Amino acid sequence: MLDRTPIIDIRGVNKFYDGFQALTDVSLSVFSGQRVVICGPSGSGKSTLIRCINRLEEHSSGQLIVDGTELNDETRNIRAIRQEVGMVFQQFNLFPHLTVLENLTIGPMRVRRASRRDAEATARKYLERVHIPEQADKYPSQLSGGQQQRVAIARSLCMETRVMLFDEPTSALDPEMIGEVLEVMVELADSGMTMIVVTHEMGFARRVADLMVFMEAGRIVETAPPEKFFTNPESERCRVFLEQILSH
Amino acid sequence: MSDFPETFAPRARQWPLRRVLRSAPLSLVFYLAIVGGIVWLALRGSASMGYNWQWYRIPQYFYEITDQGFQWGEIPIGLVATIGLSTLAFALALVLGLLxxxxxxxxxxxxxxxxxxxxExxxxxxxxxxxxxxxxxLGPIFSLDRYWASVLCLAVFHAALISEIFRAGILAVPKGQWEAAKSIxxxxxxxxxxxxxxxxxRMMLPPLTGEMVHMIKSSAIVSVIAVAELTTIGRNIISDTYMxxxxxxxxxxxxxxxxxxxxxLVSRLERSFTVKR
Incomplete structure (x- = not known):
């Protein structure tokens, strides 16, 4: 079912912030079409790991290969990889001085050199997909948090990337808005997008994940398919963590 | 609960005179009194030194109506020169400051x-x-005339101040905006x-206006190398008239x-910037 070469290949990656080790010998392979959910206590390095994948953070050692291109200091490689890997942030990070439509077209127009007409057509298509076509001409500040996050997802989709990274996409949202964002993410997963999601939403994880990853203190402690992960995890720490977040 | 009245006590004890002192009519009275005092001092001082006021001779330096019709006087011509000089220097300072x-x-x-x-x-x-x-x-080395020496000097001086305004404005944009831009x-x-x-x-506009005002004022210094502008014109008129x-x-x-x-003008412009959002 899956390609044999992984689209993202992380091999023995370490990451140091002066004196502090954020990632220790992390290895993970993600194949095209796979949905990986990473969970773990805060400070365990989940965000750092996915931010290394599109080089918002630099890894200190080890190898990180995205779609056959190795991430190193080569600026050309970094930009090539960023055009294959989209990212959705916890704080949305929409461009406040641009309308929703402009937020969606600026990437394709400036980075991919698409014409305005093509970029707007693409933008409207993806706004439709995240269920807010009517908000195209508003500014981000006029939207609710849930709508803003859906615009952010659409912005990433407009770049037509092969992989999408989600860094705790629902953590900054009011509870009643989490559902609408997760719904869009489930639809995205169903469409076959390769996704790596850092989240505490275990219901979502159960529904879409092909692979669950549990991290603690900068290490990957457990990697398992969801049916095994949720019912019979191997490590004690993972068991305790799941009990804690599933009990309420 | 007992903390509450104490916390708010200062407000009840507020000096009643303060409110009176802050009222607009009284402020106006104070203002007029101070300005009046300064004018009175100036007049008394000039009277005691026997200064001969000749305000009636001033309008001819703004405009003249001669046989050829309406003509601008020396002061408007100087003002245009000052604005031209400042604008040119400011434009250069913006470019250099951004760099x-x-x-x-x-x-x-x-x-x-x-x-x-x-x-530094x-x-x-x-x-x-x-x-x-x-x-x-630098003038003799790069064969700059007095006008270009002035323009470049003002541009360099203000570029240093403007670059700090740019830097602060750029640093005030949240890091997430950089990350979002890079991630696409x-x-x-x-x-x-x-x-x-x-x-x-939007954040730079108010301090940049301040710099333009500052530039117009500091351009007066080029009168020491006799570049024709408002202050130089003033000096010239005085050397002719002693007024x-x-x-x-x-x-x-x-x-x-x-x-x-x-x-x-700029505060208007700023408002139109905010309305847009």
Whole structure:
């Protein structure tokens, strides 16, 4: 079912912030079409790991290969990889001085050199997909948090990337808005997008994940398919963590 | 609960006179009294030294109606020269200031050192000395005439101040904006052009206006190397007429009208910026 070469290949990656080790010998392979959910206590390095994948953070050692291109200091490689890997942030990070439509077209127009007409057509298509076509001409500040996050997802989709990274996409949202964002993410997963999601939403994880990853203190402690992960995890720490977040 | 009345007690005990002192009519009275006092002192001083006021001779320096019809006087001509000089220097200062700010924000060690060196050199030299350097040292070397020596000197001096405004404005844009721009594949240049600078301009506008006002005022210093502008014209008129009181009051008022008008204009502009969002 899956390609044999992984689209993202992380091999023995370490990451140091002066004196502090954020990632220790992390290895993970993600194949095209796979949905990986990473969970773990805060400070365990989940965000750092996915931010290394599109080089918002630099890894200190080890190898990180995205779609056959190795991430190193080569600026050309970094930009090539960023055009294959989209990212959705916890704080949305929409461009406040641009309308929703402009937020969606600026990437394709400036980075991919698409014409305005093509970029707007693409933008409207993806706004439709995240269920807010009517908000195209508003500014981000006029939207609710849930709508803003859906615009952010659409912005990433407009770049037509092969992989999408989600860094705790629902953590900054009011509870009643989490559902609408997760719904869009489930639809995205169903469409076959390769996704790596850092989240505490275990219901979502159960529904879409092909692979669950549990991290603690900068290490990957457990990697398992969801049916095994949720019912019979191997490590004690993972068991305790799941009990804690599933009990309420 | 017992803490509550105590916390709010100062408000109840507020000095009642303070409210009276803050009222608008009383402020006006104070203001008039102070201004009146200054005018009275000036008049008394000039009277005691036997100063001969000749305000009636001032209008001819603004405009004249001769056989050929309406003609602008020396002061408006000087004002236009001042505005031209300041605008040209300001435009150059903006470009140079942006360059210095970007160098300073870059990760280039050399660029950073150059920018900091430039800033410290300019900030720690008096403007007058800087002007002499440009006119008497750089002037002969690069064959700059007095006008271009003045323009470049003012541009360099204000570029240092403007670069700090740019730097602060750029740093005020949240880090997440950079990350979002980079995550959609933008280069640093594209991120600046499309995402960062447009957002920081709104924050930079008020301090930049201040710099333009500052520039118009500091341009007066080029009168020491006799570049034709408002202050030089003032000096020339005085050397002809000895009306130093009237002329300096007039010149100061002209500067004030221009800079106040500029401030009002920009605060309008700023409002239209905010409405857009």
């Amino acid at each position: 210095v700010a970007l160098l300073r924000l870059s990760d280039l060690v050399v660029g950073n050192a150059v920018a900091v060196g430039f800033l 050199l300019v900030r720690n030299t008096p403007l007058l000395v800087l002007l002499y350097l440009f006119y008497y040292v 594949g933008m280069t640093t240049g594209q991120a600046y052009r499309w995402i960062i600078i447009p957002q920081s301009i 130093s009181f009237e002329i300096w009051f007039t010149i100061a008022a002209v500067y004030m009208v221009v800079t106040l008008a500029l401030s009002v």
